[in-house]
Amino acid sequence: MPQIWMSYDELGALCGCGAMAARDLAINLSLDRRKSRDGTTRVKLDLALTARFFASVREADFDLDCAIEALRDTHRQMAALLAPSEFHNRRGAA
Numbered sequence: 001m002p003q004i005w006m007s008y009d010e011l012g013a014l015c016g017c018g019a020m021a022a023r024d025l026a027i028n029l030s031l032d033r034r035k036s037r038d039g040t041t042r043v044k045l046d047l048a049l050t051a052r053f054f055a056s057v058r059e060a061d062f063d064l065d066c067a068i069e070a071l072r073d074t075h076r077q078m079a080a081l082l083a084p085s086e087f088h089n090r091r092g093a094a
Contacts, residue, residue: 004050005042
């Protein structure tokens, strides 16, 4: 089981709330909390929050894949419009 540590801001983004609500959530769930070397308090995610984190990463990858495919489609369409007309006329000829 991996250990995932998040700041209150990151936990809030994951849970759809603010940093203070994330802090209260961490306290209520008795999650491990530690001060990092940078002075930020981080919270160790439990099993349920880890599953939610991985689900959000999977969704983000899917959205990214869709965005990349949309950009490729747009590029193909623009390239077809910008291609010289001679190329279009000779395309089917052998």
